[in-house]
Amino acid sequence: MDLSSRKVEIFGIILRLSLVSAVSFLGVKWLMKHLDPTAKNKQNAKEIAEKRLKRIAKNGKSVAIDKLNEYELMIAAQLIHPDDISITWKDIAGLDDVITELREEIILPIMRRDLFEHSILSLPPKGILLYGPPGCGKTLIAKATAKEAGMNFINLDVSCLTDKWYGESQKLAAALFTLADKIQPCIIFIDEIDSFLRDRSTNDHEATAMMKAQFMSWWDGLITDPKSSIIIMGATNRPRDLDRAILRRMPAAFNIGLPRTPQREQVLKLILSKEPKEENIDFHQLAVQTDGFSCSDLMEMCRSAAVYRVKDFLNLEKTKKGDEVFYDTLRPIAMGDLLYAAEKVRSAKMLCGSFHLQTSLDVE
Structure with missing residues (x-):
């Protein structure tokens, strides 16, 4: 085998190795891209x-x-x-x-x-x-x-x-x-x-x-x-x-600690400011009754009170024989709804232990 033929053979080997390396690199890159669960x-x-x-x-x-x-x-x-x-x-x-x-x-x-x-x-x-x-x-x-x-x-x-x-x-x-x-x-x-x-x-x-x-x-x-x-x-x-x-x-x-009584009163007024409610809502009494509640607890209390109106709406909308009764709107939130909801939230907090955890949290 002459020198020129040997050079051609060596060049062919190098070319094939380069192609194999390039294909392998692109293949591995493609696999990493498509097998990576976070790529999308x-x-x-x-x-x-x-x-x-x-x-x-x-x-x-x-x-x-x-x-x-x-x-x-x-x-x-x-x-x-x-x-x-x-x-x-x-x-x-x-x-x-x-x-x-x-x-x-x-x-x-x-x-x-x-x-x-x-x-x-x-x-x-x-x-x-x-x-x-x-x-x-x-x-x-x-x-x-x-x-x-x-x-x-x-x-x-x-x-x-x-x-x-x-x-x-x-x-x-x-x-x-x-x-x-x-x-x-x-x-x-x-x-x-x-x-x-x-x-x-x-x-x-x-x-x-x-x-x-x-x-x-x-x-x-x-x-x-x-x-x-x-x-x-x-x-x-x-x-x-x-x-x-x-x-x-x-x-x-x-x-940012647990709200005190005046703060809870402000929070309740803000939460219920745009909600339909009766005029006899005593916010100070509610604030006293919700001692130890966080702002998120007060929000959940008001949400539960609003849900009670839906239950009454569904109960009053039942149809009787020969006497159909329909109601177009929900009644406003009453003081009783809020007091009942407060006890419900308090019971849930006592059951899971979060009430004591919040009131005794080690912060300075």
Whole structure:
């Protein structure tokens, strides 16, 4: 075999090996894409993210979608424009002191940066902790703050920061902050923050520990940048489970406790303000009767009271022989409905033990 024939043979072998390698690579890539159970969710998240980022661009904030990486697009799927938030301060009752402090410490410095540009001490904190028993309005306060300040709102689902591939979680944690920097002013809200940033221990998985470290490292960058308009807001009913390093980064802490009697009266008036009810409703008596109830308990009580009207409507609408009776509207909510519903909710809370849990919750 001459030299030229040998060269042709070697070239053919190299060509075949290259084709086999290319086909194998494309085949493995195709399998990973179609066998990945989260691939469809990731694609849907990217489509949602593009729509929401375009909405921000239309409102004066220029966001180059084509320059965002895939991790930032996945985080952007949880982005909410302030105009799309329906919760306002008017929808929150019994927390006037907390609302006043938030307006003074957070909202005014964000909306009027020109008043505080020469004072570092007057800048809003980069971390805010809302703590207290469940069902007392912590999430509502976070959304209303973003609405009032006109800040973009990332309602972070912590599960989106976890990935089965090593190193991906750190990239997602970094993408959270790089995206927030591009769309600021922005609030990153983490509900049940204790489940994500709880006290670290040697039993933590290596990937989880690295993700927490990455998260706190980027957070430090926000704290040291006075020009940053990014705030991390967390909510928890177990503040003592949080890592001390996290508590240090959240200097502004607000206790959203169980409503007292005057607060419960305000909450009940707000819930029933647009509902048909009898004029003899004694809100003060209801507030006294619902001692230990959270705001969500009061909402459930009013819902149950409204359902009793439906039961009466169905009972009265029964047809008798030769005498048909029809009713076109539901009767208004009566005081008796509310008192009966209060006892029903109290019994349910006592049965499951949540009543004692809420009234003795260890918060400071």
